[in-house]
Amino acid sequence: MMIEASSPAKAILFGEHSVVYGEPAIAVALDRRISIKVTQSSESRVDGGRLSMRRHRYVRWALGNLWDGPPLDIRTRSYIPSASGLGSSAALSCSVAAALRRLKGDNIIEHAAGDAFDIEYNVQGGASPTDTSCSSHGGGVLVDINKGEDHLWSLSKGERTWHVHDIEPPEMTIVVGYTRKPSVTPIQVKKVRGFYDRSGFARETVKEMGVLAMDALKAIKNGDIVRIGELMNKNHSLLSILGVSCRELQSLVDASSPHSYGSKLTGAGGGGSMIALTDEPDKVAESIKKRGGVPYIVNVSMVGTETHGSEMTIS
Numbered sequence: 433m434m435i436e437a438s439s440p441a442k443a444i445l446f447g448e449h450s451v452v453y454g455e456p457a458i459a460v461a462l463d464r465r466i467s468i469k470v471t472q473s474s475e476s477r478v479d480g481g482r483l484s485m486r487r488h489r490y491v492r493w494a495l496g497n498l499w500d501g502p503p504l505d506i507r508t509r510s511y512i513p514s515a516s517g518l519g520s521s522a523a524l525s526c527s528v529a530a531a532l533r534r535l536k537g538d539n540i541i542e543h544a545a546g547d548a549f550d551i552e553y554n555v556q557g558g559a560s561p562t563d564t565s566c567s568s569h570g571g572g573v574l575v576d577i578n579k580g581e582d583h584l585w586s587l588s589k590g591e592r593t594w595h596v597h598d599i600e601p602p603e604m605t606i607v608v609g610y611t612r613k614p615s616v617t618p619i620q621v622k623k624v625r626g627f628y629d630r631s632g633f634a635r636e637t638v639k640e641m642g643v644l645a646m647d648a649l650k651a652i653k654n655g656d657i658v659r660i661g662e663l664m665n666k667n668h669s670l671l672s673i674l675g676v677s678c679r680e681l682q683s684l685v686d687a688s689s690p691h692s693y694g695s696k697l698t699g700a701g702g703g704g705s706m707i708a709l710t711d712e713p714d715k716v717a718e719s720i721k722k723r724g725g726v727p728y729i730v731n732v733s734m735v736g737t738e739t740h741g742s743e744m745t746i747s
């Protein structure tokens with residue numbers, strides 16, 4: 433028995449952090465992926481090593497909570513830098529969740545997306561389903577507490593239910609600028625939580641990000657790249673107010689802005705990556721490099737989580 437699964441990276445275009453408080457977020461899948469190969473084994477292993485508490489938290493949680501079959505050997509291959517704000521943990525969670533579902537004879541992507549969200553939520557101690565739903569589905573998604581058109585699935589934790597919708601992203605070239613500084617999502621989420629709980633100004637800022645995301649949805653539907661860029665710049669300013677930008681992110685945002693429609697940090701921040709929307713990707717990439725960042729010229733990937741493998745299933 434052998435199952436292969438792969439899932440794409442994601443970039444949040446609008447609404448990171450504010451989505452945790454019920455505001456809408458828009459994310460797209462990117463054409464860089466994580467692939468895994470899963471085979472039966474005498475003992476659970478990841479990349480040839482025993483399951484480690486520290487290094488394999490996502491796989492450990494998945495095997496401990498979503499799997500009661502024989503031990504599995506999991507080999508990973510990643511083209512997504514880890515802790516980069518590009519959803520490497522979500523892509524890994526989606527791939528593992530889909531492979532385990534497939535081994536149980538279930539190929540329904542909505543089920544795997546729910547499991548992947550459970551993995552991230554539990555390992556990170558809280559999350560919205562934005563990253564895992566985007567990676568599972570591919571293309572573009574809107575995550576909102578209101579149920580609208582093109583609804584894909586709904587996911588709940590505690591009191592909150594998020595509805596995930598399909599959106600069709602316009603043709604766009606994005607340059608990612610990775611700062612080389614890790615972005616640790618739970619730390620940034622906790623930092624924003626502290627600010628949100630004690631400051632009315634922070635709560636207003638989060639609300640404003642929600643309004644902005646809905647404006648962005650209109651611009652995306654109209655294919656209005658100029659407006660999308662303007663709103664990205666605004667979203668970056670609001671994220672900076674929330675305290676999740678940093679010197680390295682700001683430097684890459686500043687470097688890319690002369691050649692971009694808009695640019696912003698993406699994901700949890702505090703490090704990780706920024707994205708620039710541009711039709712001069714080489715110039716943006718060069719400017720990012722000059723400031724010490726790692727540029728990736730990427731496109732939106734319409735392919736979400738995919739699995740292949742033997743149909744022999746284990747229940």
Ligand code: MEV
Pocket residue numbers: 444447448449450451452517558559560561562563617621699700
């Ligand atoms: C992280 O990629 C996005 C955050 O909004 C957290 C989440 O939605 O789970 C910061």
